[in-house]
Amino acid sequence: MSGQVVGAVDVGATKTLVAVARRPLVGWAQDGRVVRMPTPPDPAALVAVLAETLAILAREAAGTLVAIGIGAPGPLDAARGVILHSPNQGWRDVPLGPPLADATGVPVVLDDDANAGALGEARFGAGRGADPVAYLTISSGIGAGIVVGGRIVRGAHGAAGEVGHLVVDPDGPRCGCGRRGCVEAFAAGSGLERRARESWPVGVRRDGAPAVRTAADVFRAARTGDPAARLLVADGVAALGRGLAALVATIDPERIVIGGSLGLAQRGYVSRAAREARRLTISPSGRPVDGRVVRAALRGGSVLAGAAVLADGALLNDAE
Amino acid sequence: MSGQVVGAVDVGATKTLVAVARRPLVGWAQDGRVVRMPTPPDPAALVAVLAETLAILAREAAGTLVAIGIGAPGPLDAARGVILHSPNQGWRDVPLGPPLADATGVPVVLDDDANAGALGEARFGAGRGADPVAYLTISSGIGAGIVVGGRIVRGAHGAAGEVGHLVVDPDGPRCGCGRRGCVEAFAAGSGLERRARESWPVGVRRDGAPAVRTAADVFRAARTGDPAARLLVADGVAALGRGLAALVATIDPERIVIGGSLGLAQRGYVSRAAREARRLTISPSGRPVDGRVVRAALRGGSVLAGAAVLADGALLNDAE
Numbered sequence: 001m002s003g004q005v006v007g008a009v010d011v012g013a014t015k016t017l018v019a020v021a022r023r024p025l026v027g028w029a030q031d032g033r034v035v036r037m038p039t040p041p042d043p044a045a046l047v048a049v050l051a052e053t054l055a056i057l058a059r060e061a062a063g064t065l066v067a068i069g070i071g072a073p074g075p076l077d078a079a080r081g082v083i084l085h086s087p088n089q090g091w092r093d094v095p096l097g098p099p100l101a102d103a104t105g106v107p108v109v110l111d112d113d114a115n116a117g118a119l120g121e122a123r124f125g126a127g128r129g130a131d132p133v134a135y136l137t138i139s140s141g142i143g144a145g146i147v148v149g150g151r152i153v154r155g156a157h158g159a160a161g162e163v164g165h166l167v168v169d170p171d172g173p174r175c176g177c178g179r180r181g182c183v184e185a186f187a188a189g190s191g192l193e194r195r196a197r198e199s200w201p202v203g204v205r206r207d208g209a210p211a212v213r214t215a216a217d218v219f220r221a222a223r224t225g226d227p228a229a230r231l232l233v234a235d236g237v238a239a240l241g242r243g244l245a246a247l248v249a250t251i252d253p254e255r256i257v258i259g260g261s262l263g264l265a266q267r268g269y270v271s272r273a274a275r276e277a278r279r280l281t282i283s284p285s286g287r288p289v290d291g292r293v294v295r296a297a298l299r300g301g302s303v304l305a306g307a308a309v310l311a312d313g314a315l316l317n318d319a320e
Numbered sequence: 321m322s323g324q325v326v327g328a329v330d331v332g333a334t335k336t337l338v339a340v341a342r343r344p345l346v347g348w349a350q351d352g353r354v355v356r357m358p359t360p361p362d363p364a365a366l367v368a369v370l371a372e373t374l375a376i377l378a379r380e381a382a383g384t385l386v387a388i389g390i391g392a393p394g395p396l397d398a399a400r401g402v403i404l405h406s407p408n409q410g411w412r413d414v415p416l417g418p419p420l421a422d423a424t425g426v427p428v429v430l431d432d433d434a435n436a437g438a439l440g441e442a443r444f445g446a447g448r449g450a451d452p453v454a455y456l457t458i459s460s461g462i463g464a465g466i467v468v469g470g471r472i473v474r475g476a477h478g479a480a481g482e483v484g485h486l487v488v489d490p491d492g493p494r495c496g497c498g499r500r501g502c503v504e505a506f507a508a509g510s511g512l513e514r515r516a517r518e519s520w521p522v523g524v525r526r527d528g529a530p531a532v533r534t535a536a537d538v539f540r541a542a543r544t545g546d547p548a549a550r551l552l553v554a555d556g557v558a559a560l561g562r563g564l565a566a567l568v569a570t571i572d573p574e575r576i577v578i579g580g581s582l583g584l585a586q587r588g589y590v591s592r593a594a595r596e597a598r599r600l601t602i603s604p605s606g607r608p609v610d611g612r613v614v615r616a617a618l619r620g621g622s623v624l625a626g627a628a629v630l631a632d633g634a635l636l637n638d639a640e
Contacts, residue, residue, distance in 0.1 A: 132480075146571070149471070153452070156450070159603065161569075162602060166566070166569040166600060243569075247570055249483045250480065251473055251480050254477075
């Protein structure tokens, strides 16, 4: 018997994941393998390879592809299916939903990766049973997705969850958004790396110790007691705490799920930031913030799972 | 023909407003007068006078009272209809919903005044047609109500919108909540008055100028150029900007409606805080924050209108 499957796509800055999942969605178990590929720099090539890969995966799962969900880094226009700006690919105003729908003949839903991750974790992961759920992704950038009553809160201009660009210090380091001192400029991978380049300009520390180039290097150096690295991490903790506190004071989430490569890898960093957020908020008759912060259960698959939920939801909405 | 009316009650720290409105609610026009009374210190007396007043107002409007909505200062337990703590009355764990339902024979819905104000302004006031709507009340305290898709966001522990207790400076002035340096401790009426007492301990300024005792006095002194008063107001602007920025970065409201006695009276204060919030957030493809901040259209009636909406909603929910 041939069933219906939805396509799930996680378009990352460097790599893209593709999978299919059988309807009705029960838990997050993709049917078959997850295909990993470098994200092509050419949007037309991306559309072609996605259409081809999804057709193969659907065939392997003995299912008919009926809808596709995509999570991608913002800013994007979810309603029109357009990626507004993707610095890594050099994309500006790139339509992704409409050409993929043309190529496959099925509806395509595009949403930003923080929203998709929030939906995936709320439905199938660490946010299951909780309401509201906030999902905070900490990797090269920082963004949050918010799910209230099972639905994504998008805001008036799609900018809900932009706590990564809350300004902590107007005189702070330059951020990718053009401002200074955003949470992201202190606490995200890109921010830590930029600050590391300023602290150790030639990539070699003054004392001849190993080079500090990546965010992971900064954390490693801090663990060995390097004072400059410890300062960068402490600034990151303070900034991340401010971002978490804004989420807590505004929507009082029952659970805050942490995802993203840096968020998943640096547990101590996240729990220090959670304690900082606790200091900055009140919890009337509620659990203190740090007790509500948990790791993403789907790990690298949060966005993929959310993309499947988005695709499934598109079909449910059509039926209404 | 006798129609149905809902009772609307705004229990304030010092005064209580009571009105009735005809169903179906179309715009906010209470049917008949708004009764104003000092809030009785004894909860049993409050229940008795509310039951009596609502019966009289329903009779005057030639309607049958079918439900009652109450907005009251938090913290409270909306589900159980209990006021958890009201420092002005010295109340702790005072049930208000159940005894009023017993006395009147109709369902009673209790919610905190910020949520009720948000609902009133979103449905009938300055938030009409906008989504999400945030309503920020600035008076003796500071609190926010958030309406997304026409529904109040309460959070996991009823603490959504608690931006008044976001800590701006952990070493700052003592706040009513027991912490230091909350937005409220710098920017609300109570905070400004407490700081004024510290700046001018005997209520008379060093130069013999008039006493500065109330928040209104602080603003008046700042306008005449008093340096200490200007500093207090500037601190308030900075703190209020932080609270607004947390709302914007988290839920990207289409409109932020400002209510509360101080919020309505001090326009310059609010617009300076809105400009500060603009500096602290990004507005990707959206209107800058300060363009989204508006005054409550129902003025002192926001909470009363929201209370009517709550009562009406209770009947709609029953019918479902």
